[in-house]
Amino acid sequence: MRKYIKIKYIIFTIAITAVLSYGLFPLTACAWGDNGGGRPSYTEEEIDNGAIGATEISDGENYKKTDNYPGTIVFNSISNGIIGDEKNFVGARECFQRADGTWIGATKDTIWNPDEIEVEDGHTYIIRMYVHNNNPNGEDAVAKNTKISFILPIDSAKEIEVNGIINSSNATPSRYWDHVTFKSSNLFHLEYIENTALLENNGIGKGGVVLSDDLIQADGGILIGYDKLDGRIPGCYQYDGFVTIKVKAVFDYDFIADTQVRLAGEKTWQDTVTANVGDKVEFQIQYKNTSNKSQTHVVLRDILPPNLRYVPGSTKLMDAKYPNGATINEDVLVDDNGFLIGDYSAGSNAYVMFTAEVVDDSLACGQNTLINKGQAYVNDKLLEDRATVIIYKDENYDFTSAQTIQITAIIIGISICIVILIWLIYKIIKFNRRK
Incomplete structure (x- = not known):
């Protein structure tokens, strides 16, 4: 006993x-999820009848005086909303650019692939995220500090998951995610097309407002909003919105580009390092011809982010012609046109290395993620790979x-x-x- x-x-x-523990550290095996461990679904009728906040239908004309007013702030939980099931709030479709710069297939009225999409080499795709505060009580139920981000993997694969994430400090749950999968029988990677992030809604986004490219891989996301980019989104359909980005699918069967980083003086190359202001870091861009033909006029280029400063005269080229490395006096690698390294036979490769210094031109308090882009051009095809430097400013993290x-x-x-x-x-x- x-x-x-x-x-x-x-x-x-x-x-x-x-x-x-499940409530605090939720796990999910499905495409959508949240940090509440799996939120319930509601129909529009249930919302009207007071499921997450009192309405005139549920509590009569004095509903604003009830204990259930304005209610709970919940995002993307309606099962029969304008996009169907709102939990499946990230989708993709192919789009085409006209000669005048406008896009076909970039409207919210077109058919979206909510789960997966087959890609073709060189084609462009638009990824859409739907953002809807489901509370029916408008300005009395404002979601605060609302941020969004897209997690866009930079590695090559035959299946690539792109996640869209919504955060709001006073919503329950406070974090939501969903993904769409890009697929191909060939290895490929996705390249984000800069300056294509767009918010569309009935307020500031009427006609579309361009968002910062920082929403890609953003730590915590960037603020959006209804009439300002201040993180405030009232509840109900009239305040919902769509955030879109465009990506290009690039197949990786002709050549590869690989970018890595290390602290100056160290031997091991890595994808990510942690450094301090004043440290010097070394970057390496590798190009390799993986085809069975020679490739001519190969160009390498590097795009340094703010707070990483190129050290003049630090570029070195290493290949079959220069097995011990050759110092390049001109700093063309970080210029707009890049560094023409020459012609390469099938199977041959080249390495370009250079040094950058960590500076504090615009570092924020806490963690700063600096993403360096190494690029390789062969004819009209571009491959890009990234290496990351993480900087912590000050000892006290600004939560x-x-x-x-x-x-x-x-x-x-x-x-x-x-x-x-x-x-x-x-x-x-x-x-x-x-x-």
Whole structure:
């Protein structure tokens, strides 16, 4: 009997801990998800009838005086919304650019592939994210600090997942994600087309407003909004919006480009390093001809982000002609036209290395992610690979309100688990003493 009671208490403790841990550290196996562990779905009729906030239909003409007003702020949870099931809020389709620069297939009225899309070499695709605060009570139920981002993998593969993420500091859940998968029978990568991020809504985005390219891989996302880019989005359909970006699919069967980084003085090349202001970092761009033909007029170029400053005269070329490396006095590698390294036979390769210094021209407090782009051009085809330098400014990290809430919730959850465990141990000891 005593053993049975011990086991019962232990199972109870494990169950409580598992439930709390799942709420704090949710896992999801499906395309969509959230940090609430899987939010419920609502129909439009359920929303009208007060499922997440009182309405005149649910509570009569005095609904604004009820306890359920204005209610809870929830994003993208309507199962029969204007895009269908809002949990599937990221989709893609092919688009084409006209001679005048406008695009065909870039409107919200066209058919979208919400789950996966087959790509063709050199074709352009538009990725759409739908953002809808489902609360029916408009300006009285404003989502705050609303941020969005797209996670666009830079590696080559036969299947590439692009995730769209929505964050809001006062929504429940506070973080939402969904993805669309790009597929091909060939290895390929996706290149983001700069200055194509667009917000469309009935406010500031009427006709479309261009967003910062920082929404790609953005740590925490960039602010959007209804009438300003201030993170504020009222509830209901009239305040919803669409964010779109454009990407190009590039097949990787003729040549490769690989960019890596290391701290100056180290030997190992990496995709990501952590550095401090004043440090010097070295970048390496590798080009390799993977075809069975010679390639002519190969050009390498590097695009440094702000806060990384090229060290003049540091470029070196290493290939079959220069096996020990040749110093290039001209700094053409970081110019607009790049560095013409020459012609390369089938299977041959080349390395270009240079040094950059970490400076503080515009670093923010906390973590700064600096993405350097190494590019290789063969004829009219471009391949790009990236290497990352992470900089921490100041010792004290400037947490956002959403991060503070998450950390506080984790601490509270762990504390509750500890208290329950201590209480159960006390009960077990007390029970044993009675026996």
